[in-house]
Amino acid sequence: MxxxxxxxxxxxxxxxxxxxxxxxxxxxxxxxxxxxxGMSHPVSLMTSLEAxxxxxxxxxxxxxxxxxxxxxxxxxxxxxxxxxxxxxxxxxxxxxxxxxxxxxxxxxxxxxxxxxxxxxxxxxxxxxxxxxxxxxxxxxxxxxxxxxxxxxxxxxxxxxxxxxKSLPVPQTHSQALIVYASQTGSAKYLAQRLHDTAHALMDIACVSTLTEQTLKRYQRVFFVVSTYGQGEAPDSARRFVNTLQGANSAASQTQFSVLALGDRTYQTFCAFGHYLSELLEQKGYQRAIPTTEIDRMDPQGVAHWWQQVGELLGIHTAPELFEYDDYTVMANECLNPEQTHRLAHRVTLFCANARYEAGDLLAVQPEQKDEHERLYSIASYQDNTIELLVRQHIRADGTIGLASGMLSQLTPGDRVLASVREHTTFHPKANVPWIMIGAGTGLAPFISFLKKRQAEQDSAPCWLFFGEQYVEHDAYFAKDLTAFQDQGILTRLDRAWSRSDGVYVPDLLQQSHKAIRQWVAEQGAHVYVCGSREGFGESVLATLQDILPEPQWQSQLHTDLY
Ligand SMILES: Cc1cc2nc3c(=O)[nH]c(=O)nc-3n(C[C@H](O)[C@H](O)[C@H](O)COP(=O)(O)O)c2cc1C
Structure with missing residues (x-):
């Protein structure tokens, strides 16, 4: 027309x-x-209608x-x-x-x-x-x-x-589309970086907005997707996967390729990327480049895949994939110096460009350039300044982890390369009660949550469950938590000290199961869980499964497990 x-x-x-x-x-x-x-119209009797x-x-x-x-x-x-x-x-x-x-x-x-x-x-x-x-x-x-x-x-x-259905599908200007499916922001960040280098040639979209019609409209679609849970899709990809599963298989002109982000320490390494790739092929789409697995954001793997994408599109730009900002160390305090191991540090960094939301993460680049970045939950709520709670990681052979070792040894004035990663599924919902469940360094995002409540003067109740080993060593951010309690921001605080008292977070959840259920089902509370996946995360989720009603399990539970 x-x-x-x-x-x-x-x-x-x-x-x-x-x-x-x-x-x-x-x-x-x-x-x-x-x-x-419900209108009634009282009408008095008339002598003559003609009148x-x-x-x-x-x-x-x-x-x-x-x-x-x-x-x-x-x-x-x-x-x-x-x-x-x-x-x-x-x-x-x-x-x-x-x-x-x-x-x-x-x-x-x-x-x-x-x-x-x-x-x-x-x-x-x-x-x-x-x-x-x-x-x-x-x-x-x-x-x-x-x-x-x-x-x-x-x-x-x-x-x-x-x-x-007979209408022609409108043509777009770009022939290619890059789609991201991200849970903690890395896939989105990466897709945006790649898109920046070829924006004239391709569009970019989140998988949550993708339909089959959109897919068919492009000659080539490149997916950057992560894997979550036990080899599952990020939340944002669920609707699209369901639609695709229900679609008819028909030969399509659209070519695709999947860059599968994952972590080799999981048995289900890059499982969602592979699943998506097979599903697309089953439904008639043409695989243009083999599915490429990326272990913990390995830049060389990403560059190799992008080079193949570039050859398809006829471009030869090598993107500067990971643009980190320069952060200056303002303070570094060891929170449990009496401990002989598992030292936890509160590290304060400054960067004029740092913008973030409560729940977001900071990707830190270890000193060795070819090493993978590490993600840390942000514990502060003020732009420009970022606080992290870093546990010094001791490997099985007794050596100290690269990134955590570097961060815990920093002194004021030192510089670090880092960049904020958006973690939208862990952004806290305003004006509803929160139940925050954390262990160890999993306390960090909840400090940010509470600071947000304080800044926004949001008076909805907050309940924090926190688990660590020793009451005398590991009560991180104790002063801040007491201040939040005194100001009425933190309504309830329950702590489990596993080595001091033999109590674990799931025990506390079990003891308060009626109140938790009531907060969630009747007051609309959202539940946030942060901490290590093995042990803590698995046992907390198993306990919550018994406590939370089914509909709220889906819609009011948010996890950040590592
Ligand atoms: C709770 C959790 C579960 C994960 N499960 C898997 C998994 O099953 N397989 C895998 O390869 N990677 C897994 N990962 C690693 C992520 O896929 C990887 O960190 C990815 O870079 C994250 O990208 P995103 O930030 O875009 O979501 C998991 C990460 C987390 C935090």
Missing amino acids: SSTWLTKAVLQFERVLWLVSIGMLFVLGYFWGVLEF LSGFEFSGRSVHQLPGGIWAHISEGEVGYIFTRTELLFISIVTFFCQIALAIIMVLSLIALRDKSYRLYAGVALYASGLLMVSPLYSLYESGVLPWWELVRVAGALLCVRWAA
Whole structure:
């Protein structure tokens, strides 16, 4: 179709016809007496109908009764009765519906000239004609059955729906699309970096907005996806995967490739990336480049895949994938110096560009450039300044972990390369109670959550469960937590000291199961769990599964387990 305004208008026909039908059925409902809105109109007995002013409407006499009431009176029987306001409202709805139908009819007539829009425009013309005459017909003709009108309107709309499938899919300018499916932000970050280097040639989208139609619109689609849980899809990809599973298999021109992000320490390494790749192939899409596995954001693996993408697109730019900002160390305090191992450090960093939300992560680049970055939960809530709770990681052979070793030995004035990673599924929901469950360094995001509550003066209750080994050594952020309690921000604090008291977080959850259930089911509390996956995460989730009702388990539980 030559003119774009007409194309845009035609694509809106179906939506408008639905709105008009709703308007028309509303008006008809009024006339049929289905919709009454509990109005009663007391009418005093009249001596003579002729004395009342009235007019003829489709062969019936309509009279104005005292009190601004309009009634249709036929052979001595009173028909529909409306107040003046109701009559005005009905007239306005009818007027706009009829105007919209008239516009669709005119545009359909113009669109009929174009072959690819002919079927759709023809059906839309028929449907709008039917919708235009149908209510009038049922008013003028007595004895028209309401259900028959409903059948006709529904039939017309179904025909339009069916004909919409014949519409050509609008062409986009870009031939390629990069799609990300991310849980903690790495896949999104990476997709954005890659897109930056080729933005003129490709579009970018989150998998949550992706439909099969969009997929088919592009010549090439590149997926950057992570794997979660036990080899599962990130939350944002679930809807798209369900749609794709239910779709028919049909040969498609669209080529694809999957960059599968994962972590080799999981048995289900990159499982979702592989699953998506096979599913796409099953449904008829063409695999252009083999699925590429990336272990903990290995930059060389990503660069290799991107080079192959570049060859397909005819570009030769080597992207600077990981752009880190320079962070300056402001403070570094050991929180449990009496401990002989498992030292925990509160590290404060400054960067003028740092912007983040409570729940976000900081990716830190170890000193050795070719090493993978490490992710840490942010414990602060003020832009520019980032606080981390870092546990010095001791490997099985007794050596200290690269990133945690580097961070814990920093002194004020030192520099680190780091960059914020958005963690949208762990952003806390405002104005609802929170139950925060953390262990060890998993306390960090909850300090940020509580600071957010403080800054926003949000008075919804907060409950924190925290687990560590020794009450005398490991009560991190104790002063901050006491201050939050004194200010009424932290409503309940339950701590489990496994080595001091032999109590674990799941024991505390079990003891308070009634209150937790009540907070979640009745007060709408959201539950956030952060800490190590093995041991803590698994046991907490198993306990919560017994406590939380099924619907809330899906919608009100958020995890950040590492
Ligand atoms: C709770 C959790 C579960 C994970 N499960 C897997 C897994 O089963 N297989 C895998 O290869 N990687 C797994 N990973 C690693 C992530 O896929 C990897 O860190 C990825 O880079 C994260 O990308 P994202 O930030 O875009 O979500 C898991 C990570 C977390 C935190």
